[in-house]
Amino acid sequence: MMGGGGSMMGAIISLKNNLALRNKAKRSEWKNYLGTKDEVGYDPIKSTPEQLEAIRIRMQLENKKRKKHQILLAFLSLIAAILIIYLVSNLHWVGIQPDF
Secondary structure (H helix, E strand, O other), X not given: OOOOHHHHHHHHHHHXXXXXXXXXXXXXXXXXXXXXXXXXXXXXXXXXXXXXHHHHHHHHHHHXXXXXXXXXXXXXXXXXXXXXXXXXXXXXXXXXXXXX
C-alpha cells in the first residue's frame, strides 16, 4: 500500500462533498444567465433629464458639505495632535530622574 493514501482519500471525499453542495442549475442554458427584474439597481421608471440634473446638483452639494466637514476634522485633529505632543514633551514626571 502506498503512503499518504488516507489523505488522498480524504481529498477525494472532500471534492465529492463540495460538488454535491453546489447549485444544481443547468449551466448550459442561456436563461440561467439572464438577469431578473428583482436585481439591485433595476429601475423600471425612466428618469427625465430634469430629474437627473436635480440629482446631480444635490449630490454635488452633499459632496461639498462632506468635504468641508472632512477638512475641518483634519485641521482639528492636527491641532489636537500638536497640543498633545507639546504637553507630553513639557511634562515633568515625578519619580526617579536620570542624572546626566
